[in-house]
Amino acid sequence: xxxxxxxxxxxxxxxxxxxxxxxxxxxxxxxxxxxxxxxxxxxxxxxxxxxxxxxxxxxxxxxxxxxxxxxxxxxxxxxxxxxxxxxxxxxxxxxxxxxxxxxxxxxxxxxxxxxxxxxxxxxxxxxxxxxxxxxxxxxxxxxxxxxxxxxxxxxxxxxxxxxxxxxxxxxxxxxxxxxxxxxxxxxxxxxxxxxxxxxxxxxxxxxxxxxxxxxxxxxxxxxxxxxxxxxxxxxxxxxxxxxxxxxxxxxxxxxxxxxxxxxxxxxxxxxxxxxxxxxxxxxxxxxxxxxxxxxxxxxxxxxxxxxxxxxxxxxxxxxxxx
Numbered sequence: 207x208x209x210x211x212x213x214x215x216x217x218x219x220x221x222x223x224x225x226x227x228x229x230x231x232x233x234x235x236x237x238x239x240x241x242x243x244x245x246x247x248x249x250x251x252x253x254x255x256x257x258x259x260x261x262x263x264x265x266x267x268x269x270x271x272x273x274x275x276x277x278x279x280x281x282x283x284x285x286x287x288x289x290x291x292x293x294x295x296x297x298x299x300x301x302x303x304x305x306x307x308x309x310x311x312x313x314x315x316x317x318x319x320x321x322x323x324x325x326x327x328x329x330x331x332x333x334x335x336x337x338x339x340x341x342x343x344x345x346x347x348x349x350x351x352x353x354x355x356x357x358x359x360x361x362x363x364x365x366x367x368x369x370x371x372x373x374x375x376x377x378x379x380x381x382x383x384x385x386x387x388x389x390x391x392x393x394x395x396x397x398x399x400x401x402x403x404x405x406x407x408x409x410x411x412x413x414x415x416x417x418x419x420x421x422x423x424x425x426x427x428x429x430x431x432x433x434x435x436x437x438x439x440x441x442x443x444x445x446x447x448x449x450x451x452x453x454x455x456x457x458x459x460x461x462x463x464x465x466x467x468x469x470x471x472x473x474x475x476x477x478x479x480x481x482x483x484x485x486x487x488x489x490x491x492x493x494x495x496x497x498x499x500x501x502x503x504x505x506x507x508x509x510x511x512x513x514x515x516x517x518x519x520x521x522x523x524x525x526x527x528x
Contacts, residue, residue: 207486210235210263212282213273214247215359217296221478222271223251228479229486237263264289269489271482272296275362276370280307283317292316292489294482298379299502301370302513311500315488318495319502321383322481327471328455329384332440335447335459335469336388342442344415344423346381348373350436352409352429364403372407374399375509378427381452382505383497384438385415385423391504393418394522397512401430413512416522 209231211218226233236256238244248256255262263270263286270286272279272295279295280303286293287310299307299319310317323329352373354361362368363376374397386392392415401409413425421442437450448458455472474480481496488495504525511525 207268207489208232208234208266210237210267210270211253211273212237212263212270212278213275213296214238214244214251215273217478218271218273219247219251221476222273222482223253225476225479225482226271228476229483231482231486234266235262260285264291267291269293269486275368276301276375277303277368280310283307283310287313287317292485294318294320294485294495295499295502296320297383297502298370298375298505298509299499300506301375301379302366302506302509303370304510307499307503307506311498311503314494314498314500315492317499318485318488319497319499320478320481321380321387321497321502321505322477323380323384323453324387324496325480325484326453326455326473326477328449328457328469328473329387331457331469331471332388332447332449335457336440339443339445340419341421341440341445341447343440344385344421345437345439345441346385346423346425346427347435347437348377348381348426349428349430349432350377350434351431364407365405366407367405369407370506371509371513372399372403372411373409373427373429374411374413374512377429378411378413378425379505379509381425381427381438382508383502386501386504386508389417389421391525392416392423392508393524395508395511395515395525396520396522397515398520399512399516411512415508 236248236253394416397413399408411427415423436452440447446460457469507525511523515523
């Protein structure tokens, strides 16, 4: 397949383009809003054509990967689908921005969102451990240093009108997607968002999610100093499952009798490779990709509910339209 890539940030250079080439796919066009920077990036990565026009993005292309700032995700994906081409979009689909991506959901076999952790082998191990057991308490902890200066190319992430939110939309969206994949949409969200950048994006997000069956999750996400943290832990009935760090591929299991064991299920060093391979197969077979748009919209619903809850002083909010 001949691919156009919209965007030329770090995720494109480190993961998307290497994955395409490793799979024998052909990146033929690089799209960006700054013609000089886009042409320079295309030359650096050996992409033959580049430009700023939508026509250039679509012509001579079999599929499009959208890796722009979040405010361009839905408009570009809509244009790609209107042209009859499949599209794979970076996460979050829209975050807290409206209008969101619900209108794209009908393109089940031609549109997907890059929640690549769904394909991690260790997630299959977690599912096996959850068979016949529902945890009572879930802990999500994330901390990473991120404080871009005025000239940093990642500064756009601090402006929620461009990024769809702060740490919750950026890093939190992946972790919310895992929770929703395992347990479905929560019935209730409570949140406090704080330490905002001057443009408005939050540096900290403290959420509680509640499901009808009684399971509750506490998620504490932070762009801040100190050692990095990335942990998912599930507890209940004298059992626990722990991924720490989340992407280690190592699942620590404690059984009801106090027995301990470790399940080792490492993932691919470039998680975008299995993601793109799945999407290519989905387009070929006419099936939904690993994360269809309709499921990515559910993550956006939680992000929007968190913003609403914070505006109400942390009051409970039901995710979803309305």
